[in-house]
Amino acid sequence: MSEKEYLYSEIFDSIQGEGTYTGVHSLWLRFFLCNLQCNGFGQLDPKDPSTYDLPFKSFDISNISKVEDLPVWDKGCDSSYSWAKKYKHLMSQGTPAVLAKRIMDAGKNDTNPNGFFKHPISGQKSDMCFTGGEPLLLPSQEASIAILRYFEDVSNIPRSVTYETNGTINLTFDFVKFWKFKTDYELFFSISPKLFSVTGEKRGDAIIPEVISQYYKLSNRGHLKFVLGTHNNHWEEMEEVLQILRKYGINYPVYIMPVGAREEDQKDIAGEVAEMALNRGYNVSARMHVYLFGNAIGT
Numbered sequence: 001m002s003e004k005e006y007l008y009s010e011i012f013d014s015i016q017g018e019g020t021y022t023g024v025h026s027l028w029l030r031f032f033l034c035n036l037q038c039n040g041f042g043q044l045d046p047k048d049p050s051t052y053d054l055p056f057k058s059f060d061i062s063n064i065s066k067v068e069d070l071p072v073w074d075k076g077c078d079s080s081y082s083w084a085k086k087y088k089h090l091m092s093q094g095t096p097a098v099l100a101k102r103i104m105d106a107g108k109n110d111t112n113p114n115g116f117f118k119h120p121i122s123g124q125k126s127d128m129c130f131t132g133g134e135p136l137l138l139p140s141q142e143a144s145i146a147i148l149r150y151f152e153d154v155s156n157i158p159r160s161v162t163y164e165t166n167g168t169i170n171l172t173f174d175f176v177k178f179w180k181f182k183t184d185y186e187l188f189f190s191i192s193p194k195l196f197s198v199t200g201e202k203r204g205d206a207i208i209p210e211v212i213s214q215y216y217k218l219s220n221r222g223h224l225k226f227v228l229g230t231h232n233n234h235w236e237e238m239e240e241v242l243q244i245l246r247k248y249g250i251n252y253p254v255y256i257m258p259v260g261a262r263e264e265d266q267k268d269i270a271g272e273v274a275e276m277a278l279n280r281g282y283n284v285s286a287r288m289h290v291y292l293f294g295n296a297i298g299t
């Protein structure tokens, strides 16, 4: 029987641009598929789908042969190409061993010819970040563990492993078993709960405290990252959700990130959102990769 292959949209070498580990050198795997759609991002009225303008749906892909040639859209999920069926033909796939080798290839350069997490010059280890789509969908949990086992077999250990998740998917028995007693590298959950007032996702589908509580029990290393604009209803909903999560004993620190995945969108409101966050006592996260590398996929 041939070994199982997993779909992904990108493997790349960059920094972590958001939250606690902003600026940390990271290798990235973006899995294909998500259980949400978040079409409300950037819309005039995120709560009313009949008003949505969704450029990823109307975009002409006839001349596009790779995801890196796609634009960053100003409305809807900024990673919609990593779950929408329309873009599936642009995805790549491979077994965990093949993906692990491609991740190491992405980390190779003149000064790090083997693509090791521990850089031969600085002696510092980089992070392995699994993102999406949703990287905790069951096939992606399975693939990520097999990829990490490969890294362990070749003695190439990251400093930490980040899952950038929407916080709605239960952890599998095998995932918990793998991580429960691991002490040589850190498990970090970057959880971005999706608010109805910002994304149009219904509360019952998008906010599942029991699930985030599982993550917290497995690793208290992580953060909650809320994407917000300046509207009061965004902030009120965020604080209502936060109260619920705190009641479940989930005490991850909170980062506020301004809506808008493009450089120009961030410039528009980032300062105002940051001030609002600081006034209320939250941490602020911009998207550092956008400031450094502009509106580009694969950074």
Ligand code: SF4
Pocket: 034, 035, 036, 037, 038, 077, 078, 079, 080, 132, 133, 134, 166, 194
């Ligand atoms: S959870 Fe993330 S990847 Fe999935 S649709 Fe929402 S923003 Fe996009």
